Amino acid sequence: MPAANAIPHASHSGKVDSPHVRHTGKCYGATASVDITQHLDPTVTLTLTVSCSNDNGVTWKPMISGTRPGGVTINPMTGLPETHATLTGWSSPVEHGRDPLVMTTLIISNGALITSVTASALDVIPIHGAAP
Amino acid sequence: MSGSVVQSAIGINSAFATAIATFGGSTTAGNLLVACCTYYQKTQFSSVSDSVGGGAGNSWVDAAAEVQGVQIGGRQQYAKNISNAGASHTVTLTISAANYPDIIAYEISGEDTTAPLDQQDSTTVASTTTPVGNNKNVMASGIAIAHGCDDTLLLTSFTMGAPWSVADKEQDHTGSNIGIVAGHQSVTVGGNPYHSAFTMNTARAAIIFMSTYKDAAAADTLFSQSCM
Numbered sequence: 001m002p003a004a005n006a007i008p009h010a011s012h013s014g015k016v017d018s019p020h021v022r023h024t025g026k027c028y029g030a031t032a033s034v035d036i037t038q039h040l041d042p043t044v045t046l047t048l049t050v051s052c053s054n055d056n057g058v059t060w061k062p063m064i065s066g067t068r069p070g071g072v073t074i075n076p077m078t079g080l081p082e083t084h085a086t087l088t089g090w091s092s093p094v095e096h097g098r099d100p101l102v103m104t105t106l107i108i109s110n111g112a113l114i115t116s117v118t119a120s121a122l123d124v125i126p127i128h129g130a131a132p
Numbered sequence: 133m134s135g136s137v138v139q140s141a142i143g144i145n146s147a148f149a150t151a152i153a154t155f156g157g158s159t160t161a162g163n164l165l166v167a168c169c170t171y172y173q174k175t176q177f178s179s180v181s182d183s184v185g186g187g188a189g190n191s192w193v194d195a196a197a198e199v200q201g202v203q204i205g206g207r208q209q210y211a212k213n214i215s216n217a218g219a220s221h222t223v224t225l226t227i228s229a230a231n232y233p234d235i236i237a238y239e240i241s242g243e244d245t246t247a248p249l250d251q252q253d254s255t256t257v258a259s260t261t262t263p264v265g266n267n268k269n270v271m272a273s274g275i276a277i278a279h280g281c282d283d284t285l286l287l288t289s290f291t292m293g294a295p296w297s298v299a300d301k302e303q304d305h306t307g308s309n310i311g312i313v314a315g316h317q318s319v320t321v322g323g324n325p326y327h328s329a330f331t332m333n334t335a336r337a338a339i340i341f342m343s344t345y346k347d348a349a350a351a352d353t354l355f356s357q358s359c360m
Contacts, residue, residue, distance in 0.1 A: 036147060061220055066148035068230040073147035076172055076203070076232070076285050076310070085147035085230065091156035092140050092299060 029090025030063045032104060032119035036085050041070040044111035048087060050119045053101040060103060064089035070113075090122060135242040135275035135347050137316055138163065140299040141223070144234045144312065151225045151233035159184070159217040164240040164248055164345060166195065166210045168279035168314040169225045172232035174205030180235075182211060185220040196341035199254040201283035204310055207254070208279065208341045213245035234312040236299065240275060244346040250274060251344045253328065256283070256337065263338040267325030272346040278328035279314035280340035289333040296329065319344050 030050040039046055049065040064087045073082045104119040138160070141153035151169075159165070167180045177198060182189035189211075196208035223237035250271050257263035263280065270276075282290050292298050296315035319326050328342035 062152075062154055062222065064143060064154065065150070065152040065222070066143075066145045067150045068148045071230065073230045075146075082147045085145070087143070087145050087148065089141065089143040089153065091142075091154060093156065 029088070029122040030102065030119060031086065031088040031122060032064060032117065033084045033086045034106070034117045035083065035115045036068070036073070037083050038114045039068070039070045040072065041111055044070045044113060045109045046070075046113065046115075047107040047109070048085075048117065049105045050087065051103045051105065052121065053103070057101050134273070134318070135164075135240050135345060137275070137299065138239040138241050140236060140238045140314075142236045142312075143225075146232055147230045148233065149227055149230045151235045153223045153235045153237035155221045155237070155239060158219045159214065159221040159239050160241065161215055161217040162213055162245060163217065164210060164212055164243045165190065165214055165223060166208065166238040166240060166277050166343070166345075167192070167223050167225065168208050168236040168238075168277065168312065168341065170204060170206040170234045170279075170281040170310060170312045170339070171225070171227045172204055172310050173227070173229065174200035174203060176227040176229055176231055177205060177207065178226040178228050180209045180223065180225055182216075182221065182223045184216045184218045188216045190214045190216050195249055195343035196252045196254040199256055199339045199341065201256050201337065201339040203285065204281055204283050204339060206279070206281055206339050206341060208252075208277065208343050210249065210343070210345070212243075212248050232310045234281075234310060236279060236312055236314040238277060238299065238314075238316065240345065242348055243274060244272075244348050248274075248345045249343060250346045251326075253342045254340075256339050259335045259337050261332050261335045263330045263332070263340055265328035265340050265342050267327050268342070268344065269325050270319045270321055270323070270344050273318075273320050274344055274346045275316055276319045276326055276342055276344045277314065277316050278340065278342040279312060280328065280330050280338050281310060281312050282332065283337040283339050285310060286334070286336060288336050290330060290338070292330050
């Protein structure tokens with residue numbers, strides 16, 4: 001048996017769907033973070049999307065998303081290079097779901113990238129005004 | 133028909149070149165979309181666009197024109213009488229580099245489908261705890277959308293009080309974004325001049341925007357008067 005089969009992929013290209021994560025509670029929004037320390041090639045573009053399903057995975061709705069070409073981004077507050085790129089988003093009025101599923105999708109275009117992603121649904125909006 | 137906010141959505145990203153606001157409910161054809169945008173590098177605006185379920189979107193134009201602060205830029209755009217509408221409707225702010233884009237998107241019903249934009253104001257404000265925009269005499273009843281951002285990237289509370297109704301805001305300058313707040317209110321022709329108004333817990337410079345949009349019924353009233 002080739003040993004490579006037992007080695008988790010350290011880098012990948014193309015579309016990779018993460019395992020679905022069941023989120024208990026209402027799905028108001030989502031936040032996600034992707035490691036960009038190795039994302040330095042400007043010809044490589046990363047697209048991160050967090051989707052939510054309120055029907056046990058039958059249908060999926062994108063909640064937050066962002067794209068970025070490779071390169072260094074300096075944090076304007078600290079003056080230091082960002083190690084992670086973050087996404088946060090939500091909608092109003094909120095969609096009330098029961099035990100929604102949350103899925104992250106990472107698409108790396110025109111190359112490969114060593115990275116990791118974390119994502120979670122938001123039960124409550126940490127800083128939020130009245131809904132319209 | 134009076135304009136009213138159907139729904140709103142916010143997308144706040146750090147080291148990304150796009151910020152995407154995704155409406156929770158389906159949008160409706162004929163409605164108005166408004167995009168409130170801020171971005172860290174004031175010269176890096178590229179475009180606002182939208183997509184329904186990954187498909188076609190609508191045409192966007194400036195409402196409140198771009199203002200460039202010391203470091204931060206912003207603007208407000210709208211798409212009138214949308215023909216592409218439905219579920220999973222996203223509105224995207226694209227900038228030319230991965231530099232902290234923020235967007236708050238509104239769907240508004242009941243507005244003029246032909247020429248909805250009435251008044252607009254975009255301005256920079258010197259350091260104060262109560263930045264306000266310029267007075268605008270609205271020409272038709274409708275709805276006003278305002279948004280703003282602290283231009284100094286310092287921790288502050290940046291919000292809006294009555295009569296503005298805040299839809300969404302993000303103000304955490306200690307995190308990985310620059311912050312944005314947006315609100316709306318109904319406006320009436322012949323009322324006091326309208327302007328955007330914000331409050332901060334510490335005096336800061338700001339960039340602020342306001343656009344007013346005409347109710348669909350207002351166009352009918354004006355037409356009737358012109359025939360008398």
